Structure formats: structure tokens, C-alpha cells
Amino acid sequence: MSLVNELVEAGVHFGHRASRWNPKMRPYIYARRNLIHIIDVRETIRGLLRAKKYLADVAGRNSLILFVGTKRQASESVAREAARCGMPWVSERWLGGTLTNFRTIRDRLGRLEQLEAIRQGEAINSYSKKMQSTLTREYRKIYRNLNGMRTMTRLPECLVVVDPKKEKNAVKEARALGIAVVSLIDTDCDPDTVDLPIPGNDDSMRSIEVITRLLADAIAAGKSQAAIQQQMANEGAAREAARKADAAAAEAKAKAEADA
Numbered sequence: 001m002s003l004v005n006e007l008v009e010a011g012v013h014f015g016h017r018a019s020r021w022n023p024k025m026r027p028y029i030y031a032r033r034n035l036i037h038i039i040d041v042r043e044t045i046r047g048l049l050r051a052k053k054y055l056a057d058v059a060g061r062n063s064l065i066l067f068v069g070t071k072r073q074a075s076e077s078v079a080r081e082a083a084r085c086g087m088p089w090v091s092e093r094w095l096g097g098t099l100t101n102f103r104t105i106r107d108r109l110g111r112l113e114q115l116e117a118i119r120q121g122e123a124i125n126s127y128s129k130k131m132q133s134t135l136t137r138e139y140r141k142i143y144r145n146l147n148g149m150r151t152m153t154r155l156p157e158c159l160v161v162v163d164p165k166k167e168k169n170a171v172k173e174a175r176a177l178g179i180a181v182v183s184l185i186d187t188d189c190d191p192d193t194v195d196l197p198i199p200g201n202d203d204s205m206r207s208i209e210v211i212t213r214l215l216a217d218a219i220a221a222g223k224s225q226a227a228i229q230q231q232m233a234n235e236g237a238a239r240e241a242a243r244k245a246d247a248a249a250a251e252a253k254a255k256a257e258a259d260a
Contacts, residue, residue, distance in 0.1 A: 004041060010210040012200040013039045015187035025187045028199035037187045039199050047198035048214060051182045054196060055215055056222030058158050059085075065219060066152065068170045069162035069208070070094055077209045078162060079148060081216035086223065088156070089148035090170070099173040102155055108142055109150050115139040158182060160215055163202040165189045184211050 007013070015021070015029065015037035030040035058065055067089040069078035075091040082089035090098065098105055115135060118124050124132060161183040164171045171193055174181050183194040186202040201207040 003045060006210060007041055007044060007200075007207075010201075010206040011204045012044055012207045012210065013041050014201045014204065014207075015039050016203075021187045022190055024190055024192060025185075025199070028191070028197075029187060039187065039201070044198060044200045047196065047200075048211070051196045051198055051215060052218035054180075055158065055160070055182065056218045056225070059087075059219040059222030060226040061157075062223075062226065063157035064088060064152060064154065065158045065160060066090065066149075066156040067160045067212070068094065068167050069212075071163060071166050071203075073203060073205045074162040074208045074212075077205070077212045081212040082148065082160075085216040085219040087216075087219060088150075088152040091148060092144050094167060094170045095145055096169060097173075098149075098170070099155060099177055099179065105146065105149065106153075109146055112139070112142045112146060112150065115142070155179065160212070161194070162208055162212070163189070164193050168193075182215070184208065 013030070015025075018032050018035050018037050021029075021037055025037075028040055028043045029037050031038045055065060065087045067078045067082035067087060069075060069089075069091060070093055079089050079091040095105070115138060118135065119139060124135070127135065155177065156179060158180045159170060159174045159182065161167050161171060161181055164181070164183045164185055165188060171181055171183075173179075175193070180196070181194040182196040183189075183198065184200050184202045184207075185191055185194060185197045186200070189202075191197040191199075198211060200211060
């Protein structure tokens with residue numbers, strides 16, 4: 001199946017009602033049908049190819065890419081695809097200061113690990129029933145909101161966002177810190193708020209699944225290519241070290257024979 005057919009079958013080309021559109025999305029709209037804007041799939045593919053190339057480069061530099069999609073239609077796909085390509089994600093709720101106050105987030109993740117250690121060991125039995133219940137509630141809350149970011153030890157270089165209008169706080173924090181934003185963006189959004197827009201339906205589960213899968217594939221490919229290049233560099237360094245060792249041994253042997 002071609003990429004165009006896959007996108008069309010997923011309904012990527014369906015925008016919002018014409019009355020809800022953002023005029024800045026005009027370049028990405030193909031037509032209007034029954035009061036619904038139809039997104040130009042050619043523009044979707046252009047945006048998708050640019051985003052894939054950029055994300056592969058970022059992943060190849062061993063930088064982090066944070067997936068963000070908290071709306072009901074996006075949360076499952078975002079979590080699954082981010083985990084598949086080994087990147088952090090936010091799929092339940094964006095906590096204010098996630099990027100701009102990252103140290104506090106890391107402290108909360110430390111608390112999550114502490115609570116897990118308590119729950120999995122014998123220490124939990126030393127607490128009263130009431131305290132156990134309190135700790136369990138605290139654990140579930142932190143886990144739900146932050147589990148996807150537990151491997152994020154530093155700020156990401158890029159955000160992959162589903163619906164920048166819904167995730168306006170995440171986009172605002174990223175822009176404040178100079179972090180690039182790649183986004184699936186519908187006809188009711190402002191494309192100027194993101195760096196690499198991918199015009200498409202951000203309300204359809206199938207549309208979101210296809211786009212996030214393709215982006216995750218690009219990230220995985222970038223990481224794989226970087227690993228291959230690193231392996232080749234290591235092998236080259238090892239061969240060079242062996243050559244120098246052989247040359248030094250031959251020189252030492254020649255010198256010993258000359259002295260004899």
C-alpha cells in the first residue's frame with residue numbers, strides 16, 4: 001500500500017468544520033466539502049517527510065525526543081510508539097513546568113522510585129493501613145503522570161505533539177526553551193506555533209496511529225544508523241590501534257636484532 005493510500009484510508013485528510021478553521025491553515029487546505037475542510041494530502045506528505053528526516057537526525061545524535069499527546073484519541077498511540085522507539089512520553093496530563101522546571105520533575109521521579117521500592121519490599125508492612133493507602137494513592141498519581149518520562153534524564157531536543165491547540169502549555173514551554181516542536185496539526189490550529197507542522201486530522205485514532213508510527217519508525221532508523229556508524233568507528237579505531245601495536249613490535253624487534 002502506498003503512503004498516500006494509507007493516509008487517505010486513515011482519514012488524515014479530514015479537517016474540522018469550515019466555521020472552526022484558522023485562516024493561517026489556508027496553504028494546507030485542498031477544498032471544502034459539506035462544510036468540512038479537506039486537507040491537501042500532498043502537504044501532509046511534505047510535512048511528514050521533513051519531520052521524519054529531522055527526527056532521524058536528532059535520534060542519530062543521541063538526543064531525546066519527547067512525545068506529547070494527552071487527548072483520549074492520542075494517549076494510547078503516543079505511549080506505545082514512544083516506548084517502541086525508546087523515547088519518553090506524556091500521555092495522561094501535562095504538568096506545568098515539565099520542561100521549564102525540570103529539576104522538580106526529576107525530584108518527583110525520584111519519589112516514584114522510592115515509593116516503588118517501599119511497595120515491592122517488606123518496608124510497606126511497617127506502615128499503618130491508613131498510611132499504606134496514602135502511599136498507594138501517591139504512587140498511582142505520580143506513576144500515571146510521570147511514568148513515561150522516567151528515562152528522561154535531560155531536556156529533550158524536540159517535542160512530537162499531537163494537536164498543539166490541546167497541548168498549548170507544552171508548546172509554550174518548548175518555545176520558551178528553544179526546543180523544536182514537530183506536530184500533527186489540524187485546520188483549527190495555528191501553524192506558526194510549531195516548527196515542523198504535519199497538516200492532518202488530529203482527532204481520528206487511525207490518523208494519529210499512522211502518523212505517530214511513521215515518526216517512531218524514523219526515530220528508530222536514526223538510532224539504528226547511528227549505532228552502525230559507532231560500531232564501524234570503534235572497529236576502525238581497534239584496527240588502527242592493532243596496526244600501531246604491530247608496527248611498534250616490529251620496530252622493537254628490528255632494534256633488538258641490530259643491537260645483537
